[in-house]
Amino acid sequence: MLKKLLMAMLLFAAPALAQTTAIRAGNVIDPATGAVTKNQIILVKDGKITDVGPAVKIPAGAAVLDLSNSWVMPGLMDAHTHLTLGSPGELFLEGEYLKASSALRALNGLRNAQDALQAGFTGVRDVGNDANFVSVDIRRAIERGWFIGPTMLTTGKIIAPFGGQSHNIPPEMGPFWRFEYQDADTPDEVRKAVRQNIYYGANAIKLVADNSPYYYSEEEVRAAVSEAHKAGLTVGVHVYGGEAARNVILGGADSVEHGFDLSDELLKLMKEKGTVLVGTDFPYEHLKVMGTAGGILPPAEVVSKGILDRLHRAHKIGVKMAFGTDVVLELPGKTRADMMLDYLAVWTEAGIPPAETLKCMTTNAAELFGWKGQRGAIAAGEAADIIATPSNPLENIQALRKVQFVMKDGKVVKKM
Ligand SMILES: [Zn+2]
Incomplete structure (x- = not known):
């Protein structure tokens, strides 16, 4: 009886087996530096990014999202x-x-x-x-x-x-x-x-x-x-x-x-x-x-x-x-x-380069919010707040008007 009770308690206490999501990202933008890396794999588990890189292995059983033709960046x-x-x-x-x-x-x-x-x-x-x-x-x-x-x-x-x-x-x-x-x-x-x-x-x-x-x-x-x-x-x-x-x-x-x-x-x-x-x-x-x-x-x-x-x-x-x-x-x-x-056009008219505008919408805002190291970057340990656009916002910031994919804390809330 005691054993049965203990088993039941263990089952109750065990966290739900979280599935890993793997994103195949064609172009990943780091707004902090304006750098773009090609063909990256982003792994997401329990709402967080666990790994990013070109040679990251996709674990068996992972859900795979294909953004290989997209520009991927933090929310x-x-x-x-x-x-x-x-x-x-x-x-x-x-x-x-x-x-x-x-x-x-x-x-x-x-x-x-x-x-x-x-x-x-x-x-x-x-x-x-x-x-x-x-x-x-x-x-x-x-x-x-x-x-x-x-x-x-x-x-x-x-x-x-x-x-x-x-x-x-x-x-x-x-x-x-x-x-x-x-x-x-x-x-x-x-x-x-x-x-x-x-x-x-x-x-x-x-x-x-x-x-x-x-x-x-x-x-x-x-x-x-x-x-x-x-x-x-x-x-x-x-x-x-x-x-x-x-x-x-x-x-x-x-x-x-x-x-x-x-x-x-x-x-x-x-x-x-x-x-x-x-x-x-x-x-x-x-x-x-x-x-x-x-x-x-x-x-x-x-x-x-x-x-x-x-x-x-x-x-x-x-x-x-x-x-x-x-x-x-x-x-x-x-x-x-x-x-x-609509404000993006004002930033362009004032002569702010697209990379700087994107940085102000991600890296700098996250710092002001006290979220540095938690949100605002695509890196291991950060919350999986990830978006994607079909064209490069570093060339034309208006690309941000066409966000086609949104992941919030690891949950897909908008999909192509
Ligand atoms: Zn106000």
């Missing part, structure tokens, strides 16, 4: 998403609170997350405006295996000086922006806001530093960074330029979000400090529809010109960049992923 990442935002027409943050329930926004966010994954984005950082921590729950649902989706970083509520990103709200309406923002106006309040976000499940932190005539001091930024770093989280800060951006860079933020007005001097300071630029380089056709986004943005023509110039200068100066989109709209006839990939 793409978007460092600046708002998956649960999606206004048809001009963005109006308060309108989303009033006209869409958190349940509807959760469903929209899950839809957008899955759409992004199908297009090859296996990792995203969702930077707030998520209807009271809805993105945290989307992340949890994906992590529990209820739904397939990208690996997510979620920042929860955006920490900002009083008022969040809402303007001209009459006093009798109350501080209802706190649905998506936390007011924090001293270093101690900033620390508390970081702790509250972590408590409610955030695994990254987002600040908006300069959306009002008043902006965060270096000391306030440093308080957020030290509190977040102690807990193993990184900090991205929305800031456009000037003294506010200097405070963000010197305060030790991991990334500057947007940075539309960064001078050469500030870009050089970022390079020196290792601050990553997530430039959210909006396509003009999106800006036109967004309008001023309720007073957050200058007119489309001005922003568009400035973005191209700043992206070009940041690349020339050698600032480390990660690809981030900030899509917050619904455009007729386009999916969320279509709109994310």
Whole structure:
């Protein structure tokens, strides 16, 4: 009886016999170096890459996937998403609170997350405006295996000086922006806001530093960074330029979000400090529809010109960049992923070579996310987040619009 029980326990405890998958890859891109290796075998087991090379032996019984005519690379990442935002027409943050329930926004966010994954984005950082921590729950649902989706970083509520990103709200309406923002106006309040976000499940932190005539001091930024770093989280800060951006860079933020007005001097300071630029380089056709986004943005023509110039200068100066989109709209006839990939044309127009753009979408984003050595490369020990295209994105980055194969944590989620 005891023996029988022990046997039953052993059987129960034994992990399911995982099958090995072997990918025959015609061309494997290493985005970190831009190098291409031909005719490689990639072995995948238990969600991870176990071996890569030209002479790797395919074990008996392995499932074999043929990508010998494809360009194979690690999954793409978007460092600046708002998956649960999606206004048809001009963005109006308060309108989303009033006209869409958190349940509807959760469903929209899950839809957008899955759409992004199908297009090859296996990792995203969702930077707030998520209807009271809805993105945290989307992340949890994906992590529990209820739904397939990208690996997510979620920042929860955006920490900002009083008022969040809402303007001209009459006093009798109350501080209802706190649905998506936390007011924090001293270093101690900033620390508390970081702790509250972590408590409610955030695994990254987002600040908006300069959306009002008043902006965060270096000391306030440093308080957020030290509190977040102690807990193993990184900090991205929305800031456009000037003294506010200097405070963000010197305060030790991991990334500057947007940075539309960064001078050469500030870009050089970022390079020196290792601050990553997530430039959210909006396509003009999106800006036109967004309008001023309720007073957050200058007119489309001005922003568009400035973005191209700043992206070009940041690349020339050698600032480390990660690809981030900030899509917050619904455009007729386009999916969320279509709109994310619209940004590629802006990078090309700004003179960024395709290899550098791909690196910003993989290697650099993974580093910013704290995933170095875990995701973002095709190498033994990394998560098996693998995509393939029929043509070479190092020649024409638009090849990324035609991702034909997606593997996420070893599971095939899109196949030719
Ligand atoms: Zn944003």
